[in-house]
Amino acid sequence: MDNQDKAWREIQLLIERDKAAALDEFRRLPFRPEAPARPPAWFRLHPALAAVAASLLLAVALLSFWLLRLNWESVPTAPAGSGILSGSFLYAQAGRGESPRSDDGAAGPVSPYFAAWADTLERSATISGESPPTFPEQMVVERGDPEEVSRKIGRAIQEDVFERLLSDLHEFHEKEA
Amino acid sequence: MSPHLAPAREQCEQPDLLAFRDRVFCLCLGFAGNSADARDLTQETYAKALSHYAADRPANPQAWVLRIARNTCLDLARRKKSRGPLHPISEYAAVDRETPETVAGRQEQIAIVRRAIAGLPGRLRDVLVMREYGELSYQEIALALGIGTGTVMSRLNRARSAVLRFYQEEHHG
Numbered sequence: 452m453d454n455q456d457k458a459w460r461e462i463q464l465l466i467e468r469d470k471a472a473a474l475d476e477f478r479r480l481p482f483r484p485e486a487p488a489r490p491p492a493w494f495r496l497h498p499a500l501a502a503v504a505a506s507l508l509l510a511v512a513l514l515s516f517w518l519l520r521l522n523w524e525s526v527p528t529a530p531a532g533s534g535i536l537s538g539s540f541l542y543a544q545a546g547r548g549e550s551p552r553s554d555d556g557a558a559g560p561v562s563p564y565f566a567a568w569a570d571t572l573e574r575s576a577t578i579s580g581e582s583p584p585t586f587p588e589q590m591v592v593e594r595g596d597p598e599e600v601s602r603k604i605g606r607a608i609q610e611d612v613f614e615r616l617l618s619d620l621h622e623f624h625e626k627e628a
Numbered sequence: 629m630s631p632h633l634a635p636a637r638e639q640c641e642q643p644d645l646l647a648f649r650d651r652v653f654c655l656c657l658g659f660a661g662n663s664a665d666a667r668d669l670t671q672e673t674y675a676k677a678l679s680h681y682a683a684d685r686p687a688n689p690q691a692w693v694l695r696i697a698r699n700t701c702l703d704l705a706r707r708k709k710s711r712g713p714l715h716p717i718s719e720y721a722a723v724d725r726e727t728p729e730t731v732a733g734r735q736e737q738i739a740i741v742r743r744a745i746a747g748l749p750g751r752l753r754d755v756l757v758m759r760e761y762g763e764l765s766y767q768e769i770a771l772a773l774g775i776g777t778g779t780v781m782s783r784l785n786r787a788r789s790a791v792l793r794f795y796q797e798e799h800h801g
Contacts, residue, residue: 458792462741466760469738470654473663477653480667484646484674 568623645677648690651762652697658761659701659753661742669704673697688771694762695772698754737799744794752787755780 607613649670656669677693686692745753754773758764766784770777 455789455792458796459788462788462791462795463760465734465737465741468734469741470657470761473657473666474650474653476663477650477667477670482649482670484649484671484678 568619568626572619645674645681645689645693648693649674651690652693655694655697655757655762656701658745658757659698660704661746665704669697669700673700676700691764691768691772694758694764694768697762698758698772702750737795740795740798741791743798744791747794748787748790752783752790755783756787756791759784 652673653666653670656673657663657666660666660669673693673696676696680696681689684692745756748756755769758769758772759766764772766777766780769780773780
């Protein structure tokens with residue numbers, strides 16, 4: 452144990468010399484510790500107070516909005532954004548959408564060849580007294596009734612709906628080209 | 629001086645904080661292993677201490693600053709692991725004002741001690757550096773590390789044995 456203590460004294464002496472030399476160098480150079488400047492006390496806000504202030508601001512903003520517009524329904528549509536928003540489900544649900552596929556006929560620009568084809572089709576149907584051809588995607592198929600589906604597809608095949616559709620599309624395509 | 633920085637003594641009224649800067653420096657020296665890093669760490673420690681003193685108002689400023697110094701040193705050790713040392717150790721070996729032969733021999737011995745301390749496990753190194761370099765009492769070390777005085781003594785004993793063994797193997801062959 453004494454030997455260990457003696458050996459440790461030697462190490463301690465080395466550490467002392469190491470410290471003394473380093474301290475000597477440290478003291479020779481100027482030491483000016485600096486603290487980063489903090490914002491003034493009035494500017495520093497406690498997090499809880501900041502949260503309360505933010506909530507109050509939000510409440511005031513909502514109240515002002517309500518007072519100015521009277522109610523939420525009178526919020527006007529954004530004219531510039533209506534074109535962009537027309538595809539939005541929520542926008543359409545609000546009754547403000549101007550979908551190009553709306554059923555009132557006020558659709559967007561349609562190719563003249565397509566319009567001519569559609570007129571011809573309608574006219575021929577009127578002359579022959581038949582109802583316009585029904586395309587498979589327009590059929591109302593009840594979900595979960597495979598028999599009904601196969602029956603309707605069979606009827607469409609019998610009436611040559613697909614062939615007529617293909618020939619019409621081919622004709623339309625040639626005109627378009 | 630940068631306009632965003634304020635002199636320490638103007639910023640806070642804690643003249644006694646600078647009174648133990650030597651101890652802070654020695655503690656940093658023990659952890660860093662070279663005087664250049666120790667100087668940077670002391671600077672960084674005081675920057676942190678001065679900016680937080682007003683908010684913390686520690687009951688024992690010296691222990692508080694030494695704790696900041698230790699944490700700053702451990703942060704540097706973590707950074708070194710990823711980036712390498714800030715300053716090459718050989719560049720900052722201890723300087724003595726003795727004959728070249730003595731200085732060379734002593735520098736070698738000191739380098740061995742530093743390597744031995746650097747190679748200790750963190751828990752043992754903390755205690756040894758705080759005791760031998762920071763000159764903290766057992767109670768102060770216990771308080772700083774949140775352990776009992778008995779644990780401090782046993783860790784110190786193990787740390788000393790490990791350093792001695794390493795030193796004897798390296799120095800005496």
